[in-house]
Amino acid sequence: MSKIILITGGSSGIGKSIGEYLTLKGHTVYGTSRNPERISDSKFPLVALDVRNRESIQNAVAEIIKKSGRIDVVINNAGVGITGPLEEIPTSEIKNNFETNFFGPIEVMKAVLPQMRSQKSGLIINITSIAGYMGLPYRSVYSASKGALELITEALRMEVKEFGIHITNVAPGDFATNIASGRFHAPLIKGSAYEKPYGNTLKMMDEHVNSGSNPNEMAIAIHKIIETPVPKVHYKVGVFMQKFSIVLKRILPDKVYEKMLMNHYKL
Structure with a gap:
C-alpha cells in the first residue's frame, strides 16, 4: 500500500537516494531542504524545513498533512558531521551539531506524533550512525x-x-556521500599538541567516506523496514567489519577495545 513519507534532508546524499527509491516503489515522498528553491533535479517534492527551527518544522508537517491528509512514515535523516580534538572544537559548533543531529529529530518527532496518534499508526525511522555506538x-x-x-x-x-x-x-556505516564536504572540521592548528594525530585521522576519515558503500544500500534497507509489520529496535547497515565492531565492543574488555581503536587510527 502506498504511504505518505517525510524525509528530512532529502535533497542530497543518503536522503536523496532513499527518496528516489521509495518513489520508484510507489510511495508519495516529501523531502526537505532549507532552500528547496535551489534544488532543480529532485525526483520528488521538497518542502522548506530547517531542523534547527521549530516553527519551520511545524509548518512543513502542516503543509504535508494539508496536501496528503496523513503522514505514515517519517525518516529523520538530516544530520551533519563534525571532527576535531574536543579541546579545540568551539562550543558553538558543538551546540550547533546537537541542534541538528539530536534536538532537530526530537522536534520533528514531536511535530508528527499528534497526527500519528490520531491515525493510530505511524513509523518513525531515525538515521543514526555506527559511530554512535562508540566514542x-x-x-x-x-x-x-x-x-x-x-x-x-x-x-x-x-x-x-x-x-x-x-x-x-538505522545506523549506517561509511557511505559515499558528500557528508565530508559538509561537516565542520576543527582547523589543523600549527604547533598544536593534536596537529599530527588529528591530521592523520582526518585524512583516514575522508578516505573511508570516499570509498564508502553505495547509498542505495541504505535505500533498500529502509524500504524493507517500511514493509516490516513490527520493526526491530536497531538496524545496522554497512560493511561487515563496521557492524562487527559493535559486537566486539559488547564482548571485549573496555581497555582491549580501546587499544584496538587506537591501533586502527594509529594513535
Whole structure:
C-alpha cells in the first residue's frame, strides 16, 4: 500500500537516494531542504524545513498533512558531521551539531506524533550512525549526538507503542556521500599538541567516506523496514567489519577495545 513519507534532508546524499527509491516503489515522498528553491533535479517534492527551527518544522508537517491528509512514515535523516580534538572544537559548533543531529529529530518527532496518534499508526525511522555506538577519536561530538538519538529512540518507542506507532534506529556505516564536504572540521592548528594525530585521522576519515558503500544500500534497507509489520529496535547497515565492531565492543574488555581503536587510527 502506498504511504505518505517525510524525509528530512532529502535533497542530497543518503536522503536523496532513499527518496528516489521509495518513489520508484510507489510511495508519495516529501523531502526537505532549507532552500528547496535551489534544488532543480529532485525526483520528488521538497518542502522548506530547517531542523534547527521549530516553527519551520511545524509548518512543513502542516503543509504535508494539508496536501496528503496523513503522514505514515517519517525518516529523520538530516544530520551533519563534525571532527576535531574536543579541546579545540568551539562550543558553538558543538551546540550547533546537537541542534541538528539530536534536538532537530526530537522536534520533528514531536511535530508528527499528534497526527500519528490520531491515525493510530505511524513509523518513525531515525538515521543514526555506527559511530554512535562508540566514542571515536576526533569524532567525539558526532558519536555523542548520534548515540544520544539512539537512546532517545529506545525510550520513546516504549512510550508510543500503545498508540500503534513504531520507532526504530538505522545506523549506517561509511557511505559515499558528500557528508565530508559538509561537516565542520576543527582547523589543523600549527604547533598544536593534536596537529599530527588529528591530521592523520582526518585524512583516514575522508578516505573511508570516499570509498564508502553505495547509498542505495541504505535505500533498500529502509524500504524493507517500511514493509516490516513490527520493526526491530536497531538496524545496522554497512560493511561487515563496521557492524562487527559493535559486537566486539559488547564482548571485549573496555581497555582491549580501546587499544584496538587506537591501533586502527594509529594513535
